[in-house]
Amino acid sequence: MLEELNEKFPNIRSRLLKPFVVKTDPNVLTVLAFLAAVSAGFLFYYGFLFLAAILVFINGFLDVLDGEIAKRFGKTNLGDFLDHTFDRLSDLFIILGISLSPNFGSPLLGIFAAISVLLVSYLGTMSHALTRKRIYTALMGRADRITLILVASLLALFWNPALFYAIAIVFIFSVLSFIQRFYLIYRELV
Amino acid sequence: MVIADTLVSFGQKFLEFGQYLIQTFGYIGIFLVAFIGTSTIILPTFPLSILVFFTGSILNPFFVGIAAGLGSATGELIGYGVGIGGKKVLLKKYKKSIERTEKLFQKYRGEVVIFLIATIPIIPFDVIGLFCGIIGFKWKRFYIAVLLGKTLRYLIIAFAGFYGLSWLATYL
Numbered sequence A: 001m002l003e004e005l006n007e008k009f010p011n012i013r014s015r016l017l018k019p020f021v022v023k024t025d026p027n028v029l030t031v032l033a034f035l036a037a038v039s040a041g042f043l044f045y046y047g048f049l050f051l052a053a054i055l056v057f058i059n060g061f062l063d064v065l066d067g068e069i070a071k072r073f074g075k076t077n078l079g080d081f082l083d084h085t086f087d088r089l090s091d092l093f094i095i096l097g098i099s100l101s102p103n104f105g106s107p108l109l110g111i112f113a114a115i116s117v118l119l120v121s122y123l124g125t126m127s128h129a130l131t132r133k134r135i136y137t138a139l140m141g142r143a144d145r146i147t148l149i150l151v152a153s154l155l156a157l158f159w160n161p162a163l164f165y166a167i168a169i170v171f172i173f174s175v176l177s178f179i180q181r182f183y184l185i186y187r188e189l190v
Numbered sequence B: 001m002v003i004a005d006t007l008v009s010f011g012q013k014f015l016e017f018g019q020y021l022i023q024t025f026g027y028i029g030i031f032l033v034a035f036i037g038t039s040t041i042i043l044p045t046f047p048l049s050i051l052v053f054f055t056g057s058i059l060n061p062f063f064v065g066i067a068a069g070l071g072s073a074t075g076e077l078i079g080y081g082v083g084i085g086g087k088k089v090l091l092k093k094y095k096k097s098i099e100r101t102e103k104l105f106q107k108y109r110g111e112v113v114i115f116l117i118a119t120i121p122i123i124p125f126d127v128i129g130l131f132c133g134i135i136g137f138k139w140k141r142f143y144i145a146v147l148l149g150k151t152l153r154y155l156i157i158a159f160a161g162f163y164g165l166s167w168l169a170t171y172l
Helices: A002-008 A010-020 A026-045 A049-073 A077-099 A107-131 A142-155 A162-189 B002-025 B027-039 B048-058 B061-085 B087-093 B095-107 B110-119 B125-135 B139-162
Strands: none
Touching: A010 A049, A010 B087, A026 A049, A026 A077, A026 B027, A026 B061, A049 A077, A049 A142, A049 B061, A077 A107, A077 A142, A077 A162, A107 A162, A142 A162, B002 B027, B002 B048, B027 B048, B027 B061, B048 B061, B048 B139, B061 B087, B061 B125, B061 B139, B087 B095, B087 B125, B095 B110, B095 B125, B110 B125, B110 B139, B125 B139
């Protein structure tokens, strides 16, 4: 959803990020964003929701920033590879950290959510490999997911089930995004 | 009173979390405790020195020191990353104090300053991580200096735990 908005109005994100863009190696930021996600995962697991939310925010911020810096100063294949790989690993740490926590209640839901997120990304890669086109279309992309989890973890400080509902929404919308992408690639190939 | 109680229970919960990680993962647990503890930048988390001190008396203090040094140096990189991201904004706001510290970095080698502050915590180290990100200090140099400083610091604490020198740990 947010990715599609960004495609339609690319200037908004660039303008918002302009005060933060500096000339630096974006790959370093990619790895640092991943480190923040690892820490967030462990903090979620043990119920330190506020600290975890801050690290999710740092993860999202550095992730968006590395893309913007790469766009401004030149994209590389290595950067693309690192960004996509570390994003998926970050997703796993965050989602599994939340859902394997003893307070969560349904670890299976989290495992299914993690698998569905990876499958959506897998179809993005398949599309690029088979049709030479990038698909960013998805009912729930990474930006939506991170925003939802961030809001839910702050809400969960006052209302316990917020994270459960957030992971359930991630699961449902990722499955729908998978179906959506499958259909788009299928239509392109037949 | 309420705030003090909350902070105490927060500290206790973190102590339990640290013990859980170390009991479950051993040396990797120490790495994780150090990494998570430093990744939250200025927000307080684990009483890391206390955990390293006690673990040094149970496990091999050499490996305890190495794991804690490696973990905390890696965690400090997140503050460094936030410094890069906030460079323009922070430079505008804290121009004078940043310039003053930058001069200190130029006068004495930056790596030496980082190493010393990582070893002897005169000021909170997270501030230095942020600062290095802001001035664009090379990340490899930053990481190596922090790694050496923090490892030395936690080796001393772990060996203090091993030999039961609790007075030494209070200084670090």
